[in-house]
Amino acid sequence: MTTVKLWTDAEADAVPRVKAVFDDIRATRRSDFINNFWRGLANQPTALERTWASLKEIMAADGALDPLTKELIYIAVSVANGCSYCIHSHTAAARGKGMTEAQHGELLAVIGMACETNALVTTMQIPVDPEFQA
């Protein structure tokens, strides 16, 4: 159960600011599907507009990192933050952008290894080597 209302298409269509974002999500993704995240965020049109604008800009195709790499990073962060919804939505997005099972398996291994060594380092309170200075 959610702590906010999830907007239906009919409700979104009745509020121009929400409708404009939903229309742009559909156009950008070339799909009619609007996932629940946006239907919840619709309760706050300002946050909806700002979040979609930021996400569209950051995850856009023509950056220095390719779209699949960005999805893998997104999944990694979502795992470390324990966000089940985000793990599901970005794993689906990564598969949609071509992630293979072998790549998913390596992602899994790298995330696990990173969490393990993060913990080992923190338990031992290892100081940063001067060689790592930027």
Add this chain to the structure above:
Amino acid sequence: MTTVKLWTDAEADAVPRVKAVFDDIRATRRSDFINNFWRGLANQPTALERTWASLKEIMAADGALDPLTKELIYIAVSVANGCSYCIHSHTAAARGKGMTEAQHGELLAVIGMACETNALVTTMQIPVDPEFQA
């Protein structure tokens, strides 16, 4: 300050199991530099051997993900876990593997965006859409 001793080269040379791992780190990385993480882990030769073997296998060059992508994922996890040492060491490693400033900038943006939307989703307790089913 650490909670364990950081081993010097002289101390490592005196314990064959530790020396063997340090030698393999140097050979694999083609560098004499042994960073503090391994000098701390040397207190537990079994953990040292297991961790190095796992890391070497997982971060190896010839997988389904390229070495730089794995470093970016490692940084992302380390940020979400708040491990300062790991952020420094893997940012240095990513730069060593060719990460550009533009790529670092996009990594920064994706990590920030993921943490923000993770939090928005969690605040609203959004349910997973059935469309994301594996």
Add this chain to the structure above:
Amino acid sequence: MTTVKLWTDAEADAVPRVKAVFDDIRATRRSDFINNFWRGLANQPTALERTWASLKEIMAADGALDPLTKELIYIAVSVANGCSYCIHSHTAAARGKGMTEAQHGELLAVIGMACETNALVTTMQIPVDPEFQA
């Protein structure tokens, strides 16, 4: 599913220490409703007494912060810790203490923004400005 038993009213009534806490919760909140958290904690009467005493003292109405502000802070922490139960219970409590949809929307935005800038700062490993010294 839980890892401990959730106590029914009949079970609570049979143990004087548990009954005393449940009675005080009901009297303090002017409601018969005892939520599951307390029904789980009842397995450890000492922890039940201590936790209720602390919570009652900390969340009391006549402090330097008003009760609604305390609930908003509670939600924020629970989101960052990913505690679904606590997000639900304290969002309900905040609504009971007058939180409007507009306030909930701003809470959402502040939590999201804080998580994003926390991550940006951590990725860049920004040093504390001397101007922030207490």
Add this chain to the structure above:
Amino acid sequence: MTTVKLWTDAEADAVPRVKAVFDDIRATRRSDFINNFWRGLANQPTALERTWASLKEIMAADGALDPLTKELIYIAVSVANGCSYCIHSHTAAARGKGMTEAQHGELLAVIGMACETNALVTTMQIPVDPEFQA
């Protein structure tokens, strides 16, 4: 040590997009002081612009939550995320907006209590009561 360069005023003045944001931060805050966060983010003008625009909008004075309450929420999230820099900068900001020692003390107590009950709930895996349904 940082993983990115911290921009000096001279460097910022030489890049119009960065200068424009720094000028707006100074004008909005009525202070010449630019803290290190922005000096690090200056490496990515797009992220700098987007983050400042979002922060300015979200933390603005005339919302449904007052500015001090927003700072308290910001501190709470930063504590749960373990972001030392953000704890310092937003504690300073809260003091600048009138936070008293008594209010800081209650903030401390609420954050501590929330972290404790989050952990108790998670250990017991307590299910959400239907009464908390939105």
Add this chain to the structure above:
Amino acid sequence: MTTVKLWTDAEADAVPRVKAVFDDIRATRRSDFINNFWRGLANQPTALERTWASLKEIMAADGALDPLTKELIYIAVSVANGCSYCIHSHTAAARGKGMTEAQHGELLAVIGMACETNALVTTMQIPVDPEFQA
């Protein structure tokens, strides 16, 4: 719902590397039961082998810490990381190794107290006393 397939016994039997691990889990635990974690990890035989080998070595009976203490530590970490599955599986394992209700109650109290004081320390940004130097 999972992001990967959970392998059935029939599927596991058809892949020698997976079958070998499943057989060893059954032999080591003297039980036919293979829990879902291993059925998911079976998608990546290398990760399956490495993880089982590490877990078997670390959680083995004849170390410096007794098996029940290791399970309590495992639960504590899983709570702090918010891993519901791991809390359930290791609470069951701890009970299987003799954890009493009184011990579970004290574990609960220590985890809660640690999370509270961790948060208090972090809010106040307390510096490490030189007396704690290793």
Add this chain to the structure above:
Amino acid sequence: MTTVKLWTDAEADAVPRVKAVFDDIRATRRSDFINNFWRGLANQPTALERTWASLKEIMAADGALDPLTKELIYIAVSVANGCSYCIHSHTAAARGKGMTEAQHGELLAVIGMACETNALVTTMQIPVDPEFQA
């Protein structure tokens, strides 16, 4: 640097409620040393009294878990929460209660393993087996 004042002995002696707690800490621990955590918490006498009373009760010697086991659990939680101060203070406490290097090494390994498998489980979103039901 801290966000609150650290109280000196002279300052503590001048406030009876603070003095009483400091005296009891010294008597309970049979040591004159008061670590910085309590010197910071002294700013809020109510929180100081409540926290010391809870800690004393929870960490007391004669429970169902022995004092060293409780310290190991405390360290594990502090690592997962990334609380450097708490890792240092409770590692020192554990050593004071007899923790050997071999035990510290196993603690390290269990914490690392738990963080790794927590992450693997979360990435795969593994459902809880019905066999783990309490």
